[in-house]
Amino acid sequence: MQKKHLVIAGIALLPLVNPPLVYATTAVEQLLVEYRSQGATEFTVEAGKELFFKEFVDAKSTQVRQCTTCHTDDLRQPGKHAKTGKRIDPLAPSVNPKSLMEIKNINKWLKRNCEWTIGRECTAQEKGDVLTFMQSQ
Amino acid sequence: MPSSNHLSAPVYRVRVWDLPTRWFHWLLASAVLAAWLSQGDSRYVDIHVFVGYLFFGLLVFRLVWGIVGTQHACFRNLAFGGHALWRYLITLPTKQRQHFLGHNPAGSWAIFGILGLGLVIAVSGILTLGGENQQGPVAGIFNFAQGETFHLVHKVTAWIMLALIAVHISGVIIASVLHRENLIRAMVTGVKQCPTEQISVASQAPVALVLLVVVIISAGGYFRGYLTATPDQPYLPFVGTTLPSNALWQEECDDCHLAYHPSLLPKRSWEKLLATQQEHFEENLGLAPEMIATLRTFALNQSAETAPTKTAWKIYRTTPASESPLRITETPYWQQRHQRLPEEVWKHSEVKSKANCDACHFDAPQGTFEASAMMVK
Structure with a gap:
């Protein structure tokens, strides 16, 4: 009985040991719950990866755009803004x-970058998939 | 001691120029050359300014030396009137030409001309630095417009100086040929050869040594910052005023590019940029209205019209009122300042784009864009 209590206490205190990891997970988890409530079903790393690498043609400029245009093929590497060349920190939480720490930031960039890349806002399903993929990196 | 030349007439070696006069002459000539080479390029403004101070200091020294110096350096022995100058010049091509052991009347006039004009150049340079760049001993006293006027005076007098130097050098060559004496060598060694015995002037070496030590110490003091500079902490010879900043501006703009200070574009440009945030260079920023309001207030309060820096003032002044450029690179001042750069610069791996000001301008994030705050790659 004593041992069981200690284990429970240990699990309860775990968030204090490595808060960023826990909060990052919390932010993405919260968003995934939100997306599910908007009708999305199951999120997979594979679907997210496919979207991340998918090529879209911008109607106005006819240029090919994809997530990797700025974030590169390797999420653990820093990226580069397509237009200004400014360094972008790696997306991979590892x-x-x-x-992926702040809901506000995630929302801001998903909205802005889906519009630039795909030409429209992403669906709840797409956002959930791509976040799941990014989190796995 | 008389010696003999090939005609076996006696020749006496006489020291005409003391050491301080000679070193002054060559230091001044070097300063003029260095000033000429360092002008017109913002990267070398600190060198130009130092050389200007050196030039000014040398002129002041020469004015004092013209009063307390040795015989041929003294102004009272160089005070030839217009009549004496005329007589010297009209007899120069003839056999009746007059020879002077010290400066001839034409040389004397050149000296007074160079000293007088030099003072105007030095003072107008200090006034330009104070007005246009708000740096140096008179910073804060004159405005940008007055600085621009001083700059014009500085440039015109510098050109006249070049013409005067050309006349001076031509005169030295002509007189050397006609009088059969090497005047350039005399200014190096101090010695001229005379058919009659003449009294040599004192060498005054200690004074020359003091002059040289002061010059070296001044240069060391002025450029000491370069000794402690590292690639991460470059030495900035000129540090501009601290411009107001805004946390939201810094955060939102810096997401994608350098947070260009609002003083780099006029109010009308910022109005247009913030009103078209849904099409901000092909991106929909999607900023909340209250954020746009905060950014707008900051931009309009700190726009180019407030002219806190030379760059801001120049951008505002040179952008036609009918135009509202959305890019700083579209302003005439930016284009004028960067027109001489080769295309390769923009393709450099660390520059990447014209939007990347801080690749070369160390103080781009502060928005001051001081002269000399530039990387040379």
Whole structure:
């Protein structure tokens, strides 16, 4: 009985040991719950990866755009803004603990970058898939 | 001691120029050359400014030396009137030409001309630095427009100086040929050869040594910042005023590019940029209205019209009122300042784009764009 209590206490205290990891997960988890409530079904790394690498043709400029245009093929590497060349921190939480931490930031960039890349806002399903993929990196 | 030349007439070696006069001459000539080479390029403004101070200091020294110096350096022995100058010049091509052990009347006039004009150039340079760049001893006293006027005076007098130097050098060559004496060598060694015995001037070496030490110490003091500079902490010879900043501006703009200070575009440009945020260079920023309001207030309060820096003032002044450029690179001032750069610069791996000001301008994030705050790659 004593041992069981200690284990429970240990699990309860776990968030204090490595808060960023836990919060990052919390932010994405919260968003996934939200997306599910909007009608999305199951999110998979594979679907997210496919979307991340998918090529879209911009109607106005006829240029090919994809997530990797700025974020590169390797999410653990820093990216580069397509237009200004400014450095973009790696998206993979495994190398950039600040990534996927704040709901506000995730929303801002998903909205702005889906519009630039696909030409429209992403669906709840697409957002959930791509976040699941990014989180796995 | 008389020696003999090939005609076996006696020749006496006489020291005409003391050491301080000679070193002054060559230091001044070097300063003029360095000033000429360092002008017109913002990267070398600190060199130009130092050389200007050196030039000014040398002129002041020469004015003092013209009063307390040795015989041929003294102004009272160089005070030839217009009549004496005329007589010297009209007899120069003839056999009746007059020879002077020290400066001839034409040389003397050149000296007074160069000293007087030099003072105007030095003072107008300091006033330009104070007005246009708000740097140096008179920073904060004159405005940009006054600085621009001083700059014009500085440029015109510098051109006149070049013409005067050309006349001076031609005169030295002509007189050397006609009088059969090497005047350039005399200014190096101080010695001229005379058919009659003449009294040599004192060398005054200690004064020359003090002059040289002061010059070296001044240069060391002025450029000491370069000794402690590292690639991460470059030395900035000129640090501009601290411009107001805004946290939201910094955060939102810096997401995708350098947070260009609002003083780099006029109000009308910022109005247009913030009103078209859904099409911000092909991106929909999607910023909340209250964020746009905060950004707008900051931009309009700190726009180019407020002219806190030379760059801001120049951008505002040169952008036609009918135009509202959305890019700083579209302003005439930006284009004028960058027109001489080769295309390769923009393709450099660390520059990447014309939008990347801080690739070369160390103080781009602060928005001051001081001269000399530039990387040379």
